[in-house]
Amino acid sequence: MIDRSSMEMQVQPQTAARMKCMRRADHAPNGAGVTLNDVAAHAGVSRATASLVLRQTGRVSEATRERVRASMSALGYVPDRGAAALRNHTSNTVGVVVTNLANPFFGELLHGLEKSLAAAGFACLLVDTSDDPDAQDAAVRELRGHKVAGLAIVPATGTTAEFPASLQELGLPFVFMTRYLPGTPAPYVGADDVLGGNLAARHMIDVHNATTIAYVGGPIGMLSRENRIGGVKRAMADAGIAATSLHEFPSETSGAGGLQAGRELIDSGLRPDVIICHSDSVAFGVYRALRLHGLADDIAVTGYDDVATAALWEPPLTSISTHGTELGHRAAAHLLEQLAGGNPQLVQRTTPEIAVRQSCGCPAQSIG
Amino acid sequence: MIDRSSMEMQVQPQTAARMKCMRRADHAPNGAGVTLNDVAAHAGVSRATASLVLRQTGRVSEATRERVRASMSALGYVPDRGAAALRNHTSNTVGVVVTNLANPFFGELLHGLEKSLAAAGFACLLVDTSDDPDAQDAAVRELRGHKVAGLAIVPATGTTAEFPASLQELGLPFVFMTRYLPGTPAPYVGADDVLGGNLAARHMIDVHNATTIAYVGGPIGMLSRENRIGGVKRAMADAGIAATSLHEFPSETSGAGGLQAGRELIDSGLRPDVIICHSDSVAFGVYRALRLHGLADDIAVTGYDDVATAALWEPPLTSISTHGTELGHRAAAHLLEQLAGGNPQLVQRTTPEIAVRQSCGCPAQSIG
DNA sequence: GGTAATTGTGCCAATCAGCGG
DNA sequence: CCCGCTGATTGGCACAATTAC
CATH class of the missing domain: 3.40.50.2300 (Response regulator)
Structure with missing residues (x-):
């Protein structure tokens, strides 16, 4: 009995390994398709032990642990995540x-x-x-x-x-x-959007004496837009500026969106002291619109997010850093x-x- | 024997289903953990048939196909990709x-x-x-x-x-x-890098009469950089410009890299007619460096990739469109x-x- | 007889070949 | 021939069982 079972133990894995080799001999001579079973056979231990070594759990002697690890790298074993996921x-x-x-x-x-x-x-x-x-x-x-x-x-x-x-x-x-x-x-x-909007507006009001503000960009219904605008409004209220001095120009959050919204703003005849933009991309688009009308030096602009290129922009873009x-x-x-x-x-x-x-x-x- | 096995067949799935319900009763009352077996049982077909319906293959009558699909959406079935991957x-x-x-x-x-x-x-x-x-x-x-x-x-x-x-x-x-x-x-x-570099250089040489060129950005050893420079060199050779009129300032491919390389270029005392940049980001950084030294209007710049913001840049950045x-x-x-x-x-x-x-x-x- | 080390076995969910009504 | 089912298979993990010292 013992002899037979031990023979089977030896023969089984080898046969399996040989079949695998034949199956994809020219496809993948190395690691592809190497299973934990193959590793175990190579190291002369059971699949269970090999699994323990793989996951660094359980009690396995340092000697066999080392041996199994050696077999793993020798065979180029790559654990099958799908199989693990199936079980777990x-x-x-x-x-x-x-x-x-x-x-x-x-x-x-x-x-x-x-x-x-x-x-x-x-x-x-x-x-x-x-x-x-x-x-x-x-x-x-x-x-x-x-x-x-x-x-x-x-x-x-x-x-x-x-x-x-x-x-x-x-x-x-x-x-x-x-x-x-x-x-x-x-x-x-x-990042705290209310604070972000507030920060931008406060700076413009407190140090640049802005009294009319346009908020440009962000799609209607987006909460982060609502919140940033909320922060702007609070800053205005705190400074005693009428809420009617705020004008909104929603747009897609992108350079193209900013460009279009910027054009709409300009076409509307409005000339706010500041344009607070929903994102840096929007600000880039707004700037293009302003330049096309020679307005870039007349209206202040702030961005949002402080993307890498904001600091390189001309003029360097004042922005709200959210540290992406x-x-x-x-x-x-x-x-x-x-x-x-x-x-x-x-x-x-x-x-x-x-x-x-x-x-x-x-x-x-x-x-x- | 037959009775027993058929009983087992009936009982097994139900028991399994009940255990599942108990296991995560309050965790996931809906679709989580619904298996193809459950779908099959619900539709009164075998797992295999359900599988065929799922993968839209094999011969299954329209009637059962419909029934199985109904069961799938009724149970909120989500096929397990891991299991499929294991098998396939x-x-x-x-x-x-x-x-x-x-x-x-x-x-x-x-x-x-x-x-x-x-x-x-x-x-x-x-x-x-x-x-x-x-x-x-x-x-x-x-x-x-x-x-x-x-x-x-x-x-x-x-x-x-x-x-x-x-x-x-x-x-x-x-x-x-x-x-x-x-x-x-x-x-x-x-995109063809040799052509891209050539396109940029040719434009600068042919229409802007450039005779000295700096290639800025891209790490040393990067083939796309070598190739673009190759294209630049060919354009120069075609125009009879000495290869010594090309100066290279490698850098990391980023705005920061461009800024630094731009500074190095300026510090070197070189004042080329054009700076051909390895990417738009690099060009943005180079522009910042130029502006810091009041050189932005004196030296032409081209970017590479034609990222969305390139067109919005000031001045609008001439770039090589690779259509990302x-x-x-x-x-x-x-x-x-x-x-x-x-x-x-x-x-x-x-x-x-x-x-x-x-x-x-x-x-x-x-x-x- | 107790503990560290190792092993056998049943499962997980889907797929496929082969078989039967 | 059309339709549908059975049973085996995939790789790894968990648990109970087992060996060795």
Whole structure:
């Protein structure tokens, strides 16, 4: 009995290995298709032991541990994440859902997010929703199928409170980034929009004596736009400026949107003291519109997000720094803490800062 | 015997279903954990039939097909991609490997890539290598574990010919994007760099009578930089300009890199007729350096890639359009055709165009 | 007889070849 | 021939069982 079983033990794996070699001999002479079984056979241990070594758990002697590791690298073993996910009902994957990859700010955000998640051993499954809530629902569905451990989401414009509710029902950890939703308190990481808008307006009112303000950019109904405008209004109220001195020109959040909204503003005949823009991209577009009409030196402009090129702009763009990359890191940390079973501060509103440059009318800094 | 087994057959699924309900009763009252088996039971068919309906293959009567579909949506079924991948040895996933997510050009590229892949039913597993070949190797390893169907890669600076060779050995379909490697002919989609550099230089020489040129930006050893410079040199040679009239200032491909290289150029005392930049970001940084020294109106500048903000720049930046989003679409198409078993044109070099604006010295276009 | 080290076995969800009404 | 089912298979993990000292 013992002899026979031990023979089987030896023969089985070898046969299996040979078949595999034959099956894809010229396709993949190296690591492709090497299974934990192959590793175990090569190291002369059971699949279970090999698994323990792989996951660095359980009690395995240092000697065999070393031997198994050697076999792994010798065979070029790559663990099959799908198989693990099947068994665990979860994977080392996080769904990342954004509204527009072409937006430079999201690039910076993603950069930070990806770095932190990768460092923790998670891979990013990326989806671009084109700011469409239906596409967002579809994305979540698909990502659920991939058994993502969690979701980092820039919610699409028009997302309702049902969305976070449904995620909660699913028991799927998530964080919203940079845009939060009205009503339901949901996990969130982003800069304080009210403060950001307030910061911009206060600077323009207090140091530049602005009395008429235009808020340009951001689609109607987007809460972050509402909030930033709220911050602007508060600054105006605090300074005793009538609310009627604020004019809104919503637009798509992009350079093209800013250009068009800027034209509309100019065509309207309005000549505000400042144009507070919803994003740096919008500000870039607005500047183009102003220059086309020779107005660039007459009206102050501020941006939002402080993207890398803002400081290089002519004139250097005064902007509200939301520190996109850092925000990405924090969103990752938020999600990772949830995944680790902790419960992090639900809503993390970072405090934005104003990066004062020249587009607001301030003098150039001396260069060190 | 028969009775017993048939009883087991009936009881098993119900018991399993009940256990599932209990296990996560308050966690996920809806679709989470619904399996194809549950769908089959609900529709009164076998798992296999349900599978056929799911994948829209095989011969299933329209009646049962409809019934199964109804059960799927009734239960909120979400197919488990991991299980499918385990069985198929491949997933509906593509690995996307880039060097720096924060680079706006890659944002545009990814936008196109993701859209096309998503339309074909593939999800993107995203990795940012920080332009490090070792991180790139690690990324491929990890992505292999996820059983990606293919790879879309912006190769890191310093990648050797061994890299595509190893991918080929693995039998893993891939495309390189925007940067190609010396030597080995590998699947590639990107704009023709020699032509791009040539286009910029020719314009400056032919219409602006430039005789001294500086090429700024791009790290040493990057082939796309070498090629663009090659194109510049050819234009110079064609015009009878000595090769010594070309000066190189390599830098990191970013605004910060451009700013620093621009300063170095200015400090060197050189005052070329044109500065041809390796990317728009670099051009933005160079412009800042020029403005700091009051030189912005004296030296012409061209960018590369024609990112969205290039047209909004002051002065509007003359650039080489490589059509990032379109490139992303084409890279996706290349990969998808490989996956479909076809063999697309291995190296697809799109022809870049020059977007003539004012930074080169051309007059402003009349506005329609 | 107790403890560290290792192993066997059943599962996870979907797919596919082969079989039968 | 059309339709649908059975049973085996995929790679890794968890738990109980088992060995060795």
